[in-house]
Amino acid sequence: MAVIASKCPDIRVVVADIDPDRIAAWQSGEPPIYEPGLREVVRSAIHRNLFFTTDVAGSVEDADLIFVSVNTPTKTFGEGAGKASDLQYWEATARTILANAKTHKIVVEKSTLPVRTAEAMARILTSKSSAVCFDVLSNPEFLAEGSAIRDLECPDRVLIGGEASERGRRATEVLAGIYARWVPEDRILKTNVWSSELSKLAANAMLAQRISSINALSELCEATEADVAEVACAIGMDRRIGREFLQASVGFGGSCFKKDILNLVYLCEHFGLQAIADYWLQVVRINEHQQERFARNIVSTMFNTVVGKRIAIFGFAFKANTGDTRESPANYVCRRLVEERARVVVTDPQALDNARRDLADLGDAVTFEPDPMRAVEGAHAFAVLTEWDLYRGMDYQAIHDRMEHPAFCFDGRNLLNHAALFDLGFNVYPIGKVPLTHL
Numbered sequence: 001m002a003v004i005a006s007k008c009p010d011i012r013v014v015v016a017d018i019d020p021d022r023i024a025a026w027q028s029g030e031p032p033i034y035e036p037g038l039r040e041v042v043r044s045a046i047h048r049n050l051f052f053t054t055d056v057a058g059s060v061e062d063a064d065l066i067f068v069s070v071n072t073p074t075k076t077f078g079e080g081a082g083k084a085s086d087l088q089y090w091e092a093t094a095r096t097i098l099a100n101a102k103t104h105k106i107v108v109e110k111s112t113l114p115v116r117t118a119e120a121m122a123r124i125l126t127s128k129s130s131a132v133c134f135d136v137l138s139n140p141e142f143l144a145e146g147s148a149i150r151d152l153e154c155p156d157r158v159l160i161g162g163e164a165s166e167r168g169r170r171a172t173e174v175l176a177g178i179y180a181r182w183v184p185e186d187r188i189l190k191t192n193v194w195s196s197e198l199s200k201l202a203a204n205a206m207l208a209q210r211i212s213s214i215n216a217l218s219e220l221c222e223a224t225e226a227d228v229a230e231v232a233c234a235i236g237m238d239r240r241i242g243r244e245f246l247q248a249s250v251g252f253g254g255s256c257f258k259k260d261i262l263n264l265v266y267l268c269e270h271f272g273l274q275a276i277a278d279y280w281l282q283v284v285r286i287n288e289h290q291q292e293r294f295a296r297n298i299v300s301t302m303f304n305t306v307v308g309k310r311i312a313i314f315g316f317a318f319k320a321n322t323g324d325t326r327e328s329p330a331n332y333v334c335r336r337l338v339e340e341r342a343r344v345v346v347t348d349p350q351a352l353d354n355a356r357r358d359l360a361d362l363g364d365a366v367t368f369e370p371d372p373m374r375a376v377e378g379a380h381a382f383a384v385l386t387e388w389d390l391y392r393g394m395d396y397q398a399i400h401d402r403m404e405h406p407a408f409c410f411d412g413r414n415l416l417n418h419a420a421l422f423d424l425g426f427n428v429y430p431i432g433k434v435p436l437t438h439l
């Protein structure tokens, strides 16, 4: 929304949320999340045409266009638990809109939702016989964390799903007209509502599938002494495959991939498409396998025991340039190491507060240390779980000196210069490559 405000100074953008603390943080111009460039975009428009409020009812009444961006976590109860989206916040929002709208509104689904949700929203909005009419559009968001501002300012495409009726087309044009202020026309795709909803789930599923594919190959590389980076480069040079999203890793994390695939699986099952559901579920299973494999490798490499050993975890965010730790592989790996009675110390430049919260139930078994040089003090091993740039440029000679020997490096992101670390005396275990070891 901040990007719309900054690109369209003549449009008044009001962000409404029921959480007063969150709104207060935004209002102060200090966003409550870490995202490169976000602060600057917010500050360029705040109090000019960008406003934050807890008055949800009032902002519904005033708006011509309403973007619904409430969260839709995976259901934890009842039918579809563990797979389907929990739509309670979304439905509550539809009802708030219905209760407070006095004039025509275009309602835009921004949250990622199961296919055919817009139809359900339209049904709720027309459930009361009133003079007010609504148009519901689907406009899924494709930004990635860490590069959100760039993705919004220069998107590969903007997708708008609308009804084929005359009114639906008019509503689509209104929204397309806003994006057209900064997005080239040929990147604004107009589809039917269901194609738009499904495309969002499908795009995330295909991206995650690429990561699971390269991660599956990484295990085969380790068994055959092939190098996964060389394989990724060789296959990525085929233009039909492309180079992006072929970085082998400890596994994908984030709030979206797993949730959206499980949602897709649930949809397939709902329509009786079990073979298709099984296919997509395997993408998640391989991701879990990769995380488990990484944790198990740490234990087996360190002479089959990590009891009482200090292990430094470099990075807890699910990817670099964000403080977000949702579904982060680091969470799983830390828990497995604590299960094996290691002493885990977590360091991360942005995600330490979230890490503390996520691992609170593990008590003293995990400590948190902002300075990586202190985290490695007396450690038997360090493991890279997030590809923060800062870990590339550290003084690994000094790190080796501070650690117990033999010193182990487990690089879950293939981020570091493995040959150089080996020369310093480390035993190095990358993903999908032959380990470099003095043992």
Ligand code: UGA
Pocket: 112, 141, 142, 143, 144, 145, 146, 204, 207, 211, 244, 245, 246, 247, 248, 249, 250, 251, 252, 253, 254, 255, 256, 257, 318, 319, 320
């Ligand atoms: C993802 C999609 O990339 C966005 O297009 C989408 O809009 C967003 O989900 C969403 O649905 O909101 P995001 O989860 O922010 O974005 O981050 P990604 O860059 O996709 O990374 C996801 C995970 O995959 C991270 O843990 C990352 O480290 C991992 N990854 C990514 C790999 O392990 N290897 C790769 O080659 C690429």
